[in-house]
Amino acid sequence: MKLQSQASLMILALLIWSSQVWAQEKVDLEMMYRIKSEGIGNSQIQNLSFHLTDFLGPRLSGSTNLRNARAWSMEKFQEWGLSNVTVDSYGEFGRGWNVKKSYIAMKEPYYAQIIGYPKAWTDGTKGLVDAEVMLLEITSEADFDKYKGNLKGKVVMTPANLQVSPAFEAEARRWTDEELEDRKSISIGGGGGRYTPEMLAQLRAQRALDQKLTEFLLNEEVGLRITGTRGSFGTVFHTRSGSYSTDKKPTTPEIEIAAEHYGRIYRLIKNGKPVKIEAEVQVEWLDDDYNGYNVLAEIPGTDKSLKSEIVMLGAHLDSWHAGTGGNDNAAGVAVMMEAIRILKTLGVQPKRTIRIALWGEEEQGLHGSRGYVQKYVADRNTKEKKAEWDKISAYYNLDNGSGKIRGIYVEGNDMVVPIFEKWFEPFHELGANTVTRRNTGSTDHVPFEAVGIPGFQFIQDPIDYGKGYHTNMDVYERMQLSDMTQAAVIIAALVYNTAQRDEKLPRKPWN
Amino acid sequence: MKLQSQASLMILALLIWSSQVWAQEKVDLEMMYRIKSEGIGNSQIQNLSFHLTDFLGPRLSGSTNLRNARAWSMEKFQEWGLSNVTVDSYGEFGRGWNVKKSYIAMKEPYYAQIIGYPKAWTDGTKGLVDAEVMLLEITSEADFDKYKGNLKGKVVMTPANLQVSPAFEAEARRWTDEELEDRKSISIGGGGGRYTPEMLAQLRAQRALDQKLTEFLLNEEVGLRITGTRGSFGTVFHTRSGSYSTDKKPTTPEIEIAAEHYGRIYRLIKNGKPVKIEAEVQVEWLDDDYNGYNVLAEIPGTDKSLKSEIVMLGAHLDSWHAGTGGNDNAAGVAVMMEAIRILKTLGVQPKRTIRIALWGEEEQGLHGSRGYVQKYVADRNTKEKKAEWDKISAYYNLDNGSGKIRGIYVEGNDMVVPIFEKWFEPFHELGANTVTRRNTGSTDHVPFEAVGIPGFQFIQDPIDYGKGYHTNMDVYERMQLSDMTQAAVIIAALVYNTAQRDEKLPRKPWN
Incomplete structure (x- = not known):
């Protein structure tokens, strides 16, 4: 008897909890369907990929080609009818070089x-x-x-x-279900750094x-x-x-x-x-302009009380100079551009403003995204909050090549796990269903995370990325166009959901 | 009773048969040991590989570098004390080009x-x-x-x-036991060629x-x-x-x-x-010399009645021009040179003469080996036999990269199967134990086989070969030096056994 009533209570609790989640995370399945239809049926991924690589060429920070890339992307945004298309300087970068x-x-x-x-x-x-x-x-x-x-x-x-050495392992892989499950586990670090004091002294001497x-x-x-x-x-x-x-x-x-x-x-x-x-x-x-720049564009929010809030998506427009930066990061740029194109084409009227950012000068230290955060969001050192700190619900970033999205890294943010689990449901059959609490570093979501704004990168299949990025052979041929089509659809959906959600995404504490 | 006596007879027959094989194929295990010791303990593979690739450079047929390669290999042979070191022209090849x-x-x-x-x-x-x-x-x-x-x-x-396309398969592999076993099976062809008459007509028109x-x-x-x-x-x-x-x-x-x-x-x-x-x-x-050449050198035979007979080993010295022909075929040349160096260093006094041939102009149609066979062995068209037709016991060739030897292709010659099975026994623990009746084509054993001389190529692990041969990146780094050390030891042993055997290796019928 006692056991039974305990079980009943547990079931009741579970029902309340799950109905709360469901109530909160209502997913507009018709919109999901429309996003998939536009993204898969009218994909512009191939065209965008060609232009970002072959057409524009390598886009080294400060180079003529990167300037051309900014101009080209702004033209595209204007052509698509986006609002507030701007090139925004965050300050000085340095000399240009061709x-x-x-x-x-x-x-x-x-x-x-x-x-x-x-x-x-x-x-x-x-x-x-x-x-x-x-x-x-x-x-x-x-x-x-x-x-x-x-x-x-x-x-x-x-x-x-x-x-x-000979490659006894394949260069391109898709994560298995088992590996994805394994990516959810987190090991608690500690036990000292990679380097002993002796090694550090030797490195410094060298x-x-x-x-x-x-x-x-x-x-x-x-x-x-x-x-x-x-x-x-x-x-x-x-x-x-x-x-x-x-x-x-x-x-x-x-x-x-x-x-x-x-x-x-x-x-x-x-x-x-x-x-x-x-x-x-x-x-x-090139000594005529030392500034670094980001390109910004928007679909303005329409909800009276929420339109001042922002959902951001972005990727870095710059690349290294010997290839054409295909996987790093024309892929991310093309996917993010395509995601906002899908939403714009569908005529969505988001509650919050959707803002895309094409970052400059990522390869030299995330300068574009860091500069943006410093200028508009918060100072990570003084902890001074700026105008957008309270406004940005989430920032989505793509910078691990062109492989299919298999899930998302939530950077230890337990509170968003049930939300993303719900949001990924319509995309399980496209191969994306892993929400991991793990961190991932080294790209433009980091400056957002560093000031408490939820910033996300995606788990992507490792296809030609490890072998090709930062090389002379990171070119158009490295980009997996159908995988990128999948990624654009999923990101459009997550961005839409974030824009429509009653509340901003839950944050980890930051001052 | 009847069954028992049948079984006894069978066992008796088996004993007689196997003792015959053993009697015939006596392997000098001390010599096998000495070959392994010299080949593994004092390997010259690294030095030979460096010289054939980096030092001599690409060795395109007719090029200055190929001329240098002939001179260098002759010097090496002389330095090692080989006999009858000669550069032998088989006739005209064509113009040189650098x-x-x-x-x-x-x-x-x-x-x-x-x-x-x-x-x-x-x-x-x-x-x-x-x-x-x-x-x-x-x-x-x-x-x-x-x-x-x-x-x-x-x-x-x-x-x-x-x-x-992305490489979902590893570029370098080692054959598994199962795959090696599978390589023994032969499928009987038939059912028409690769091309239909329509396809052939289209190819001709193109x-x-x-x-x-x-x-x-x-x-x-x-x-x-x-x-x-x-x-x-x-x-x-x-x-x-x-x-x-x-x-x-x-x-x-x-x-x-x-x-x-x-x-x-x-x-x-x-x-x-x-x-x-x-x-x-x-x-x-280069228009000063249109001839094609092979480099030849010998360890003379010592048995009064057998020294006029010959065991040959060889590989092609020429390569394509954008890399340095590492796997194709500095690897084969280095292994064959090393095999004869091992035997010479051990001071073997072979019954039959051991002759190494470094072929020219293989890449343009096996010209060197074809020319040699035409000049000394037999005319494959008229079926005219020449002086060496009756003398050559076997020709061993290596031209599938630098991967370890895992076995041998015997080109359908059933009669040599038990011989090689016996000869490979001391090398099982080095990974070589597969004797397959299969054919393999496209290299310098083919002209020998075509006139009835037993010609053999080896089963080799496919390490960087498929991806690298005939490319700008077929260079020193492609060569697996320890695998080549193994190959040289095994070939030295097979050559020695062939030189010492009471009879020449059995042949398939030819005219």
Whole structure:
């Protein structure tokens, strides 16, 4: 008897609880249907993807192409009838830089082409460099003396430990149900950082030596520095960039080359065979505008009391410079543009304002989104809240390639879990049903999260992302167009639901 | 009773049969041990691999590098004390060709580097080509009129259907026991060829049109032709080559470019955005020696009645020109050189003569091995037998990359199966134990097989071979050095066993 009545009470409680959830999270299934129909039936993903990659080209922060990308996206937003289409500066970024020519080949012991790209914001060469490669083996400042006076006009390289191994794992995968379930679990960290104090001291010493080497090479008037990179089979990862700062001094021209080509030159020299390189880099500096920018556009809210509130979605418009930034992040931009196009095309009259942001200068430290948050939302250091802090319900971001959405990271926000579980229901059959409390970092939702605004990234299938992003081969072909069509539909739906919800999404406490 | 006596008879028969096999195939286990010790303990594989790839460079048939490779390998053979080290011409091959410079980039709508390689034996450009790309959409000769008079100095391309898909399968694999077992099974063909008569007619018509297009482009004085290739992520497969024939007429310069870069140019043009290319190709023709050559060297036989008989091992020294021919076929050459070095170092006194052959001009149609067979072994057309037909016991070839040997293809020769099963026994723990009756084609054992000489290729683990061979990225890094060490040991053992065997290896009937 007692057991029975306990069970009855539990069932009653469950019914009340679930009806409350259901009452709160009413999903407009007709709208979900309309979003799917427009998104799948009239997808603009292919067209947007082509324009963002092939048509606009690489969109390095500060480059002419990124300026063109801003103009192009604004035109699109205007064409679609969005409101308040603006390009908004958050402050200074730095100098613009375009590659005008890049060529590198081995000339001796025999002619061989080299796959290589000028390091971002490097200076150009003084015409065609045609010189022997000097392998600099430097473990302390004293080693500089070995080379002093002998490097003028030469090509230099330093040893690097580039591992190129066969790929026994497939480069493209789809998460299995089991793996997705596993992604829900959270392990509590602790137990110390990645680095011991000794390792940190060693890293700092290496960095200091690297900096001294950089100065030394410049003083020696070295003709060109070549650097090996991660990647294989012709794929070249960008290792690091030069300086775009407005007080930038000249630097040694630097080309990042394919691991195999680096390896070949290294081995030849170590085996006593001199190597000669011919190379030319021409660059162009832009000093007419040092500002960084975001592109913004809106579907205005229509509810008297809620239209001042905002649901944001966004992705970064900038990319690295040797590919065309396909998966990183033309994919995210195309999906977010498509999501707002779907909503606009359907003529939705959202209660809250829907605002899309195409961020600038993400790759150099989330500058666009950080700048926006600092300008409009809150100061993460002083904890000063600004006008939009109280207004933004949520920010949705996409920046893990073009793979299908399989779920969402809620950054430990327990309160939104039942909401997203409900909102994902109409998309289970499209493969998206995992709500994980896990965090994910390194992109434009982070500045929002940092000031207490719910910011979300999505779990995406890892298709060509790990192998291709930040490389010369992050191009149109990397983008999975049908996966992106799915992603745009789901994001349009979540954005709509967030705009229509009675309350803003629940927040984690922040001051 | 009856059953018992039958069983006894069977056991007796089995004992007699197996003792015969054992008697015949006595394996000198001490020698097997010594071969393993030298091959694994003092492996020269790394050094040979470095020299064949990085040091010598690409070894295109007729090129300066291939000439250097012949000289280098002869030096090595002499250094090791091999006998009768010779470079042996089988007749005329064609013109030599070296790339002296190659550069290609997109100049408009924005500057972008292009990964591309001159087609083998293409002519160079007339200085720097700087011109718009014309997309030629030609389905019949009549379409030529659309372009006539408008192509002078231009860059041209034709549409191509290049599929670039994510890799859901790993590029590198090791055969499982199950797969190896499966490789023993043979399916009897029949049921018609791959092509229907209609398909063949269509292929012929397309080829005829292609040839007319080639002439048309030459007459129009096109500046450069660009061709898309198979491959992705910066790996470029060679599609086809130009002509090395000694009566060769000039051709339109042609560069084969990465599928993604081809795709970008194609999509831009199809979307109405003009594309400008700048490119330069400088080549050098060698007309001082049109002959093709093989390099030969020996450990002379010591048995009075058997020393005139020969066991051959070999691999092709030539490669394609954009990589350094690592897996195809520096790997095979290094393994075969190492196998004979092991035997020579151990001071073996083989009954039969052991002869290594480094073939030339394999990639253009097995010219080196075909030429050798025609000159010394037999004429496959007239069936005329020559001096060595009766002398060669077996030819061992390696040309499927650098993956570990897992077994051998015996080309349907049932008679050698128990022999190889016995010979592989000491190598089971090194992963090699599969003797399959299957055929494998397309390399230098084929000319031997074609005139009735037992010719063998090996089952090798497919590590980076399918993705890398015939590409710009077939380089040193593709070579699996420890796998090659295993292969050299096994081949040294098989060659030794073949040299010591009482009889030549059994042959399939030929005339």
